[in-house]
Amino acid sequence: MKINNLTREDVFRTLVTSEQGLNEEEAKRRLAEFGRNEITRVKSRSLVLRLLGQFTHFLAILLWIASGLSFLSEYLHPGEGMFTLGAAIVAVIVINAIFTFIQEYRAEKALEALKKLLPFNVAVIRSEKEITSPAEFIVPGDLVRLAEGDKVPADLRLIEANGLKVNNASLTGESKPVLRRTEPAEGDPINSPNIAFAGTTIVSGNGLGVVYATGMRTEFGRIALLTGTVTPGLSPLQKQIVRATRVVAIIAAVIGLFFFALGFVIGRDFWNNFIFAIGITVALIPEGMLPTVTLALAMGSQRMAKRKALMKTLTSVETLGSVTVICTDKTGTLTQNKMAVAKLWFDDELIEPGAAMTGETSRLLLTTAALCNNARFAGDEYRGDPTETALLKAAHDALGAITAQRLFEVPFDADRKMMTTVNVMDNKTLAFSKGAMEKLLPLCSHILVNGKRLPLEDVNRDDVVHADHVLMDMGLRVLAFASKELESREMTGEAGERVEEDMTFLGLIALQDPPRPEVPEAIGKCHDAGIRIIMITGDGSRTAVAIARQIGLVHETPVIIDGPAFSLMTDQELTEKLAAPEIIFSRMTPKHKMRVVSLLKDNGEVVAVTGDGVNDAPALKKADIGISMGITGTDVAKEASVMVLLDDNFATIVNAVEEGRTVYENIKKFLTYIFASNIPEAVPYLAYILFPIPLPLTIMQILAVDLGTDMLPALALGSEKPTSGIMKQPPRKLNERLLDFPLMARAYLFLGPIEAIACMFGFFWVLRAGGWHWGTLLPARDLLYMQATTACLTAIIITQIANVFACRSYRESLFSIGFFTNRLIFAGIAVELLLQLFIVYHPWGNEIFSTAPISGGTWLMLAPFAVFLLFAEEARKLIVKKRVLV
């Protein structure tokens, strides 16, 4: 038994209140027990702790250790620039932490938008007197007076209702006002006509209700709780970065330990050995990885915005690329939400709307369509619900203006699925009804055929049902129409639904919401890309399937799940159904979406879901990618989503998926680029440990590469255009690694060694030219030594320039993708060269990085290594491509 099942007396008894309302003392007592009627944020980690969390995740800890070791090194062995390195790493941690924190903080404003839907003041009856009270102070048992225009402050069981109509759009997504009553009703409160829910609006009439739930315990609060607590978990990229950092940490630590042990074997002293082990460990940690990934995502997000997909969180940019299922609404997303009359059926004939309609049946059918209608023609445009405006327009086009005096209306509600108006026209009082065929036809006793009112026989019923099915199979939304001439006793509103008996059936009007023209191609792209699309619509199954066929969403016989059946299915049954390749959910409401999303996620799918209503917010939060509608979406949905479609168009989602995939591919490209330079940074240390030579590359010079010269070319790789086959591949598997073996092998075993040879060549070339002899150790400020390390650094820069071109693709030849197709690469290289010129030739650069100017000839000596790297890569690509083709 629930509150909606009770009689008025039982409601008072259960809530221990009366028609006089609570007294102030009792209200105060209840306020202390139940708390304020307000939407509150669920207690979660404080902002300080969340900010702290950004400094304590694994990569941050790794970087802290690296900076700590650098400071320790500086303390033990001053003058090597280790302090600057430590400080730079701290700066990287801080910038990353603040950037990520701001991103997360910005994403949590959905609750603020929800709060705006509740009223500030409310009329309450306390101790028999009506007073105005702040809405936050009302309590269970309070009697709340409702009038037109009011926002409902809490969940109320109605005990008085005078033509009370409520707009439940914020809860159900259905914008049509629904009539409220006071009689006990079966079933659950959520579907009950004697309940008014918090956050909904009174459209007309007035009433009185008893509060039974307040604040976060209302239906509205339930949405707020879910919106505030449900999280999709780590994005695939975040998981991969966690894994990648752990792999890198292990590699760095193992190599550091290896050098430490090697130093011991060779007989170096402990502290020198320790310092260089730290140096090489720090060199192998890619300090620039996180900022580069973040900036690449930001650039991806900008590109998406240009394609009308606004991304609110950066990590979601890449998540889009791994989406395996898109759950999408139909109306407005797949279709244009521009309703128009497409067919009429009367006198046993199917007629186009433009055809001449002169008979009595068509006249009465269109008159009913115009008068049983709440849309208006104001000025030069139709205003109202899209279905009703389409009907009014069709009637006006065929019959011109129709005038009649409306006496009263029996409004539409979701259970009855029909509405009736009673009008005086040509001195006759007529009832006009429209609604779902299955609801209206049983109320008819006659049918109008060629202007004659005939008894409705079984054969006529079969014809109507058949016509209804034919129209729905065309993907049309079908409405049935009936009328009746009334006697005087039926001419008041008190007659209510009695006027809907013994009616004359007039015909059917079918409306079409045409699909968006770009949708079929977008759906084709999704099919090629291995992405399943699940349509979730409030329409009936026949209409849904017909539309799905028109846009190429289904080709076989799809699995169809109706809203009522959905509610009765167990999770296991639903999970089995959800595995089907083609599936459509019909007659669904937004409240069902979160369950669909949860089950798909439990099954390992990466889910994107669209939504526009307040009630969509939990599903939008739960999904990996919540997508809201920029034009028709509520503020709550927009705040709860991570992506806003600025044009409400399904095709934009697919474009964004393509961008997401591109971002992931580009991240792999620049990771190859960044990781390749780790080898020429590490090899000099290895040489220094193994052979009696000066250190070929200092820590500060490593830093110049990692956080300086490498950054912009890496970012330029992040803006590479999608490769041609990117939407022909299946979605990336969740367990596919960002740092997989091919990437590591290419960076560490192929590109890196070439760069290492170049840098060691440069170092020894300058030393030999300066008269250095094998085994001679040079002081740190020796000019020849500084020139040699500068040549070593320059070799890395030069080969990295070739590397950036090599990394533009994994398989395709640079010459086939076009040398000049990414202009940012050239800008990146220009900045890289300017930085290097500063480091090599400017006194400040020399001072900071312990470098000295080198001759132009040295640059020329190093250039062939870059050419060699580029052609070696071309050869590798050729072999890889041939292997794939075989």
Place this chain on the structure above:
Amino acid sequence: MYKKVLAAVNEHLNSEVSARYALYLAKEANAGITFCSIAENGLADKGFRLAEEAVKRLSNRARELGVKADCVLETGTPLKQITKIVDAEGIDIVFAATRREDVEKRFFARTVARGLSLSLHCSVALVRVVNMGRIHPREILVPVKEHIDHIPERSYFASMLAKSFGSKIHLFHTTKPLKKFFHGETYLTPLEWERNIPPDISRFIGHLDQYNVEHEKRLASGMTGKSIAIEAAARRRDLIIMGASERGFFNLLLKGNPVEYVLRETPCNLIILRPEQ
């Protein structure tokens, strides 16, 4: 199992609502019920009268339901008086409502609820009333841990309440993610869990089957308290029945307490059962 039920009633509405749960449990268990109102010294007459009226209403309802009921209306210290009655009358279970101010205190320190829970020599059901619209719960959420103590009593309690309201029980278990160094957190799928249900949960299910109570089970992963609140809200459960937390002080301090979280954030009414020690 329960032959004598006691429901503590005071001037607050939530105590009356929690006593209604006690009444339905007594009806199903064929037990007698005592509505007990102990007015604290210094309580205004109005408060005493309100409690008295509540007891009257409850007694009338008990009569309608055919449950043998008696009333105790006294003054004194509630904790002491109730302890005395429990010992003297051989009460099997006491129902008491938690107050909102209790919920806001960490570990319920210095609250009547904690006092009752610690000092009574019988089972205690602490009821948190937040929604007055779901009078007879149809969907009861019963979160279960991997290791469950007092399985016979817990399953009996949940079954009796479910039977008295004709409700379905939804067993809910949250698992901790399996942490792997290179793969991060991985989660058990519901199917994997079904294949390897912890023995205590199987025993609990066996007891529910014995009582012929309709039930289904669900698995989720994540923080326990938060997952329970989300499950109750997302699936519109009418009532949650949880076991009292038995974590040590330091464990509570470090990991928090799921019961505390659910008490604060529950979207529906909640009963916390502490079985007889």
